[in-house]
Amino acid sequence: MRWREDVPVVGSVELPPDPHALDALGRNHSLETALADLVDNSVDAGASSVLIRFIQRNARLIGLYVVDDGHGMTPRSIDTALTLGGRRDYRATDLGRFGIGLKAASFSQAASLTVLSRASGHEAVGRRWLQGQNRDGFHCDVVPEDFAVAELDRTWPFSTSPSGTVIRWDQVGGFPASEDPHLVGTFLSRTVDHLRGHLGLMFHRILAKGKLSITVDVEDVDEGVGVPAEVRPLDPFGYRHGPDGWPKTLATDVDGVALSIQCHIWPGRSNNAEYRLPGGAELRQGLYFYRRDRLLHAGGWEGIHAPDKKLQLARAAIDIDGDVSGLFTMNPEKSRVTAGAGFARAVGAARAADGSTVTDFLHAAEQTWATSNQRETARRRPVVPPGRGINPRVSREIIDELPQLNESPLNILWVKFDNNDLFHVERETMTLLLNRRYRAALLGGRRGGLNDAPLVKALMFLLMENVFQGAHLGSRDKDNIDLWQEILTAAAQAELASFGGRG
Ligand SMILES: Nc1ncnc2c1ncn2[C@@H]1O[C@H](COP(=O)(O)OP(=O)(O)O)[C@@H](O)[C@H]1O
Ligand SMILES: [Mg+2]
Secondary structure (H helix, E strand, C coil): CCCCCCCCCCCCCCCCCCHHHHHHCCCCCCHHHHHHHHHHHHHHCCCCEEEEEEEEECCEEEEEEEEECCCCCCCCHHHHHHCCCCCCCCCCCCCCCCCCHHHHHHHHHEEEEEEEEECCCCCCEEEEEECCCCCCCCCCEEECHHHHHHHHCCCCCCCCCCCEEEEEEEEECCCCCCCCHHHHHHHHHHHHHHHHHHHHHHCHHHHHCCCCEEEEEEEECCCEECCCEECCCCCCCCCCCCCCCCCEEEEEEECCEEEEEEEEECCCCCCCCCCCCCCCHHHHCEEEEEECCEEEEECECCCCCCCCHHHCCEEEEEECCHHHHHHEEECCCCCCEEECHHHHHHHHHCECCCCCCHHHHHHHHHHHHHHHHHHHHHCCCCECCECCCCCHHHHHHHHHHCCECCCCCEEEEEECCCCCCCEEEEHHHCEEEEEHHHHHHHCCCCCCCCCCCHHHHHHHHHHHHHHHCCCCCCHHHHHHHHHHHHHHHHHHHHHHHHHHHHC
16 A cells, blocks of 8 residues: 555544543652642642641541642642633632642542641532452542531641632551651651751741741640741751852853853752751752752762762752743652753853853862862861871871871881780881781682772771871870770671681
8 A cells, every 4th residue: 555644533532531540640759849839829828828637546647738728729720720620710820830739649649638628618518439449440429518617627727718729638658557656756856857848948948938838737636736937947058158259140041041050069068957968968059940949959979070079068949930840750649850952052151240151160069169168177186197008088188187296207017926916006017917817707718919908907007007196105095905806806707706716
């Protein structure tokens, strides 16, 4: 047959999606990203208060609520809201987008989703959806009005009247199936901490404006509500003064679309929560993508550079609203932004008003790290320099992290002893001698070499380098050496015994 431009058809069949398709939704969610997605909806509904409440009975966690005082849903709009992919007219500032957030986030964590809502001037409405309940289509249960009212009027710390919404999860998969109060308590405190960190970071711009408050609490259905914890904004750029000349805004055009990158440099490592973000400061270097003031993605270089300890002070904010959105894709969980192929090129072309490039930014950040690290290092107690026998990687870290005394380096070497002591301090030759009898056991049978046993030697260095300082051994040093000898020799003998006859 010759090639035909049009494909002929003879009719159509209806293929509604199998309800199991729901199971695959939101696979990339964690509890925190799922809850952030529900908070997005509360923000879009103009809420000024959001409460996340864990529900406990006899120590066991049995459910979770997300409550807000936003504009709520009308009896008509709640059905669109629960429809998968049901979309409304979004305003330019809305966080919602795909019409799947509520469903994907909820079913990623819970087997039962109940939505109860009241819009100003309308009666309360409720729907419940059980995952896997409806094998024959997408049916959703209708909750009676009196139950919807009762849930909306529970003892929340704020009023859901005239309008508000209660999202309720039951059968939450990630909760421990345990009634052990200690285990559940540990789970809760860790989970609440993570959650506050994550929400504080993702919503920091919105929270800082002061129009929204988010709290987290725990209710024991028999004993009442615990102390609420407020989510505080965690601004990744929340330092006082950066190095001179920074931050700078680098700008460029991508096919006629303006892209701008706010390049910040922290003045040095800090103990502030803003610096030590969830996940650790070192992993949080790099790019921060915002959409409508909601942080979507915190850190990483998206192919501009590899992560590097020396770049940990560098963080840059990019707003991906409006036209530039074509350069990026965001996953439906809104937890990750992926930059398209044009992005690295655009970044390379970006310039600040004074001509600075991204390379200048990275360079300045590295420079700032080096100077501030020297300052921090200088405050530490100085050590004798590491010498022979110590693994070069360990030596490099010691030199990076600690000020060095102007003395001969300390060597750590194995020799034959005629007793069972693990070590001997030989100050004249600046050598810590180790008893070769234990070498094979400590190496676990691996082959030795000059720089072997790096961990043992690093520990010995940190413990004992001090006694190699100064003109002579003090009585305190002598006493410490005796103490270490007793304990470490016992440890070495235990290593030898468990290594067996093999050594
Ligand atoms: N807390 C809420 N308050 C008011 N309306 C809500 C709330 N949560 C969800 N909705 C409604 O449900 C709709 C669907 O939500 P969702 O599945 O998250 O998709 P999207 O936010 O992308 O529209 C929202 O557009 C909104 O109309
Ligand atoms: Mg949404």
